[in-house]
Amino acid sequence: MPQIKLSFEKQILKTKMPFGISYGTKSDAKNILVKLTYENMTGYGEAAPAPYHGETIDTVMALLQAWSESDILGDDPFAISEINQKLDKFISENYAAKCAIDVALHDLSGKLANLSISKMLGLSGLQTQMPQTDFTIGLDTIEIIKQKTSDAIKEGFQILKVKQGTANGIEYDKQIIRSIREVAPNTTLRVDANGGWTPKQAVLMSHFLAEQKVQYIEQPIHKHSSAQDFKYVKDHSPIAIFADESVMRAKDIIRLADCVDGVVMKLTKTGGIQEGLKFIQMARACDLEVMIGCMLESSCGITAAAHLAPLADYLDLDGALLLANDPFNGATCKSGLLELKDAPGLGISPTSLSGLESKL
Ligand SMILES: [Mg+2]
Numbered sequence: 001m002p003q004i005k006l007s008f009e010k011q012i013l014k015t016k017m018p019f020g021i022s023y024g025t026k027s028d029a030k031n032i033l034v035k036l037t038y039e040n041m042t043g044y045g046e047a048a049p050a051p052y053h054g055e056t057i058d059t060v061m062a063l064l065q066a067w068s069e070s071d072i073l074g075d076d077p078f079a080i081s082e083i084n085q086k087l088d089k090f091i092s093e094n095y096a097a098k099c100a101i102d103v104a105l106h107d108l109s110g111k112l113a114n115l116s117i118s119k120m121l122g123l124s125g126l127q128t129q130m131p132q133t134d135f136t137i138g139l140d141t142i143e144i145i146k147q148k149t150s151d152a153i154k155e156g157f158q159i160l161k162v163k164q165g166t167a168n169g170i171e172y173d174k175q176i177i178r179s180i181r182e183v184a185p186n187t188t189l190r191v192d193a194n195g196g197w198t199p200k201q202a203v204l205m206s207h208f209l210a211e212q213k214v215q216y217i218e219q220p221i222h223k224h225s226s227a228q229d230f231k232y233v234k235d236h237s238p239i240a241i242f243a244d245e246s247v248m249r250a251k252d253i254i255r256l257a258d259c260v261d262g263v264v265m266k267l268t269k270t271g272g273i274q275e276g277l278k279f280i281q282m283a284r285a286c287d288l289e290v291m292i293g294c295m296l297e298s299s300c301g302i303t304a305a306a307h308l309a310p311l312a313d314y315l316d317l318d319g320a321l322l323l324a325n326d327p328f329n330g331a332t333c334k335s336g337l338l339e340l341k342d343a344p345g346l347g348i349s350p351t352s353l354s355g356l357e358s359k360l
Helices: 057-068 080-090 095-113 142-154 170-183 199-211 227-236 250-256 273-285 299-306
Strands: 005-021 024-038 041-047 135-137 159-163 188-192 214-218 240-243 262-265 289-292 332-334 337-339
Touching: 005 057, 024 057, 024 095, 041 095, 041 299, 057 080, 057 095, 080 095, 080 273, 095 273, 095 299, 135 142, 142 170, 159 170, 170 188, 170 199, 199 214, 199 227, 227 240, 227 250, 240 289, 250 273, 262 273, 273 289
Parallel strands: 135 159, 159 188, 188 214, 214 240, 240 262, 262 289
Antiparallel strands: 005 024, 024 041, 332 337
């Protein structure tokens, strides 16, 4: 039997504009593209490591190197659960690296079966239920934030996600929201503080944000905050509270199930599509709302998440839209509405920017 062959390469994804969140500002994302080859078919996956999730480009490359030199992937591209179990036994956490393998296996097995991932997962027919994605407004000067807001509205986005939790304090955060409201008085807004507030600041902000008709707050307090701190914020906030960085995999939801209103699923946090589905099922079992989010990722990672999008209440899948050099064509986005191609696997193809064509 032929073996599944793993290869990988670094990808520098440039953003159209610098992108700021409470952890810092970046103008590129260093991701890793994974290729799994079997019987002349190639499946793609992407790792988008984040230091605040405990991974760097070096940790991902080291793991991929080790896996490529071992027989861990075996000879059956449909043995995704078994391979994921082996990766979890090999090393704990490191979910971005595991995500790249899981997604590439889904792409590969879908191509071999001539079915899209949505069809393989039994999600056909749900696409009309897919929520609109928001567009993220990163931290910046007030002037640039206003410009980005106005550009996003011109492009037809009806929902904006605003980054908060600045080092300048909550008065500056309030100023950001007021400025956005000048340009976008009726647009649906949601806020992501990326853990930048104390519980008391979060409660103060929640009242201000409720007045500003903000829909909900994502990760108001630090990722390692206690369940009691989350419960304190939730009980005193007039708007919904979501946990993102605090919940990586399905098992993490249990600790906060009574302390938040919703959770954010990202394939980079769960380690791929299989665990992503489990995460969503666990959230539903705990009566929580679900947002599907992303990192700065190309259309490879975004399209993978889009296959699960009909299962979410809210979407933040704009990662590829922020890029100047997306190496793939995949799910398209028009005025916030994502559309998947009914093609085998992920339904992505390399663009001329990928540098892949010569190697295929
Ligand atoms: Mg977030």
